Amino acid sequence: MKKLLAVRHRILVDEDGYLPDQGGYIVDVYDALPTTANFIVLDGTEVIGGVRLTADSEAGMASDTSLDFLPLLSSSAHPIACSLFCLRQAYRDNMKPTVPTRGLRYRRSSKGGSCLANWRC
Structure with missing residues (x-):
């Protein structure tokens, strides 16, 4: 998990400039919730990316700070x-987009790693 937090920082701060420097790691309260799952994308043993999924709970979700879509749901x-x-x-x-046939699709990278979701490396 520590490697994922460091890679988030490298990508979101250093490579893309989306977030301010936060001391080497991108982490917040949602990472500690039991309703959160972090998926890690590997190339061999190297962490090259990830995505975080957070189910709604009493603490809320990360998306609550940008859009309150709950009133739109049943x-x-x-x-x-x-x-x-x-x-x-x-x-x-x-990367080249592909159309998934069943949920998430995993494809081998030309560099020997795996990509998560509906993308082909």
């Missing part, structure tokens, strides 16, 4: 927020 909905998607620039340059 009372029986179980929303999940996807946030902090990041992938090293060198890998983004070679």
